[in-house]
Amino acid sequence: MVRLLRRTCLYASLLVIGAAGFSAVALGGPGGDGETPPGRDMRQPVDEAYTAKIKKYTTAPYFSSPLVDYLPAAKGVPTPEAVLGDVSGAPGILPYAEDVYKYMRLLEKALPGRVKVFSIGRTEENREMIAVAVSSEENLKRLDENKARLGKLADPRTINLDDAEADRLVAQATPIYYITGTIHSPETGAPTALMELAYRLAVDESPYIKEIRDGVITLITPVVEVDGRDRMVDLYRWHLAHPKDFYPPLIYWGKYVAHDNNRDAMAVTLKLTENVLNTYVGWKAQVLHDLHESVPYLYDNTIGDGPYNAWIDPILADEWQMIGSRNVADMTRFGMPGVFAHGDFDTWSPGYLMFIAAMHNGISRLYETFGNGGADTQERTLEPEEYARTWYRQNPPLPKALWSQRDNNNYEQTGLLTSLHYFNENKRLFLKNFYLKAKRSIQKPEAEGPAAYVLPADDPRTTLQAQLLEVMRKQAVEISRAKTAFSVAMPAKKDKSAKGKEGEKEQQPATVTKEFPPGSYIIRMDQPYSRIADALLDHQYWSPEDPQKTPYDDTGWTFGELFNVKVARVTDPKVLSVAMERVTNVAPKGGASGEGIVFAVNNHAEPALATLRFKLKNAAIEAVEEPFESAGTKFNRGTFLIRGVSREELDRAASQAGLQAVALGVAPSVKTHAVRAARIALVHTWLSTQTEGWWRLALDNIGVPYDYMSTQAIAKMDDLNAKYDVILFPPVGFFSSASAVVNGIPTEWGNPLPWKNTPETPNLVGKNDWTDDMRPGLGWEGVAKLQKFVQSGGLLLTATDTSRLVLSLGMAEGVTAGGGEKMKIVGSVLAARLVDGASPIAYGYDDKVSVYCDNGPVFSLTSIAGTRGRRRLGEEMHERPTGRGGIDDPDFTVGRVNEAAPEQPKSEIWEAPPVTDEQKRNGYRVIPEERRARVIFRYADNKDLLVSGLVEGGNEIAQHPAVVDVPAGKGHVVLFSINPVYRGETRGTYGMVLNAIMNFDSLDAGRKEAK
């Protein structure tokens, strides 16, 4: 009670301040500071009923502002109430995307001059995405004319980098501010905020809003993750229908991924990324402002914290400061608590949706406002670190407050309106910056460099090369192809081993000449979008000494490395004068050539091989177990020998896959085994589907069919081996402990959590999985089923946390998984080395391959069942103890015979320590050689481990196994320490998984110990 009374007082006093501070606003005209003050135009009537409800649903007056505490009335123009049945942010109301679109189209119909709705593409589940343009009649009438101007500023080559011409264009152009909402489906507030914002921008006659309407084109995508939005609204409806029950968590957002949909702006594998990117680039917008809701009350994390991405223009960092600081200042002046612009978030990774703008010469922005994950009004209690006053948050949020969706909508709209107004006031500056950033992108070769990236025509991985170029194309990067062979000067690799004297160093040449064959791809850096190509293709270094100790996301991503494709960073400007032509189609030419009954497709570990295998269902395909030569061509281990399919069918399938099938005169006389189209189950939990979603996406794109099922389904299935050859159990991500996976969500209390379609939840299931109750896990029955599957001859494939899981359940003997003590590897690209090239899992790989690693696990091998693998703690004693003689001499003991000490057996870190004679005595625990774990790839030596990103304490994982094949019963468990299938970025390691799948019944091929 006391607390309640105090709050009432606080409310009253703030009300007074609010009224005094902005009483001048209502009159219009410039304020005392010379700027147009915010607030309504007294000559325009307000929608009284709507305004009353805004007040009612706002839980405290200081959670509002003079920009949003009223709604102007406009005759014949529907307010959001027309569709929602109540005002934006009303408790209990969460519209489906379709309803949001319906409103935007009603608004367009009522005010066609000021509102235009554009369809910008479809989602994976075929739902529409839209962008709504709101501006003055004058601006919308001249959209094309304006776009032509912006196009010239976006590509200064069109005006010969003429600054004077740019100034003329800047003076005439109307900038575009693009706002995107609810990419994160549990962050539910943006759609209603953006409906009301569109209405305000379209009808409000207050000078403050009118200036925005006349000066800026506001572009709005109210729902980015449309599939996830509809699921989230379903769940909220379920919650309203069962108010006393716990409601199911949103386990699926989009078809494939959840929160990671905001990490796709590098590889552009999701439709939502592609559609927003095309809209942003197509409109030549200046700003991309993405709305999120996980921090109280408004965190403009654009300025955030360091380190900043190394490839952005410093002009952009200044723009973040300008807009962000002003944003905080404006809202602080309104008396709104909890608005700040620094905090938890580094700006290193370019994977965020907003970063499309940062990488395409615009301005990226992101708000975290405060959402309740639905439209309930609730008392919310913050953590001490959330309400602490800090240097950057002088006006922190309240430790405890009643919070409503309307409050959230007030913050979102107030932030956006003040941003739009400030942006408009300074639009000439921002337009000029837009031009300057593009110009500096074009001047990259002669400024900081490089001049170009070259993807050589002789790269054997043509389909992976094409995929990398396809990412570039999606990113609006121009690609050229050399018409002739050419050579450039490349910096000579520093010889790390050359210690020597000063004089010797100087004699080392500074450069070497590198030759490229005709047809090599050249990505010129003198183009407007060179920045994104540079950021994706370059290497990253995150210092272990960096003051930022908690990287927000991945620290390395170098695409050439992760795609296993050759990419040369060329600084020699000569590369730009090579005869070349622009290309838009980079699909490699595949097909069948020659005549014969056996065709060979060489194996370079390209995922396209799996495309071919599963497409040619009825063909007899064998893999060669040793390399061979035919007509001067060297064919690798794993090369496909294809029979039993017509030449036409093979030609069609091979050209679709982009692979060359070459007729052989005679089949090579090397050992082969069948490569089958395995029957695959892909297992997910009901705990999290975030990480396995990337595996589904990859398999779907490659054309590998699988049955998708939960751990619950595994537990209920009678005979897994009768239905499946391979069970893929990709990483779980969150809640991945053995107890969580086995036990699931506790069922001893609470109510069932259904994930299925019901009258309240018609969109929940989509094309994914369903259950009556999400809570039960794999269970002990499921564990037994998996165990039986492996023992009876199946292949179980796991990665990162599921590798830990199956090891802790004892499904694979002779491998242990540890964690590093000081190791810190945060989403980095590491070097791996081939250990056993005869294993089918390694088919097509070279000795070196780059892999994605996020802190292990650290695998160690043992040959003694039931014991831990070797841990490298402390120095081992290899040298002789103190005694007589020199270091290599035998010691003696006076008065005793001397027995020469046996040679200590040596082994590598990735190997199991050799079995000692002592261990062999009655050695029932000694794992027979043919049953031991087989290391296929290992992590590189510590000095070579880092390719890109952060590696601290790398010695703890260096040289340890990265991919292990463990015989278990009649089957195999293949364990990955790396995540081989991740965010559409690691396509170079997809082949390891696909090789295991296609050779599931011949994994022992090439095994050294096999008898």
Ligand SMILES: [Zn+2]
């Ligand atoms: Zn978010």
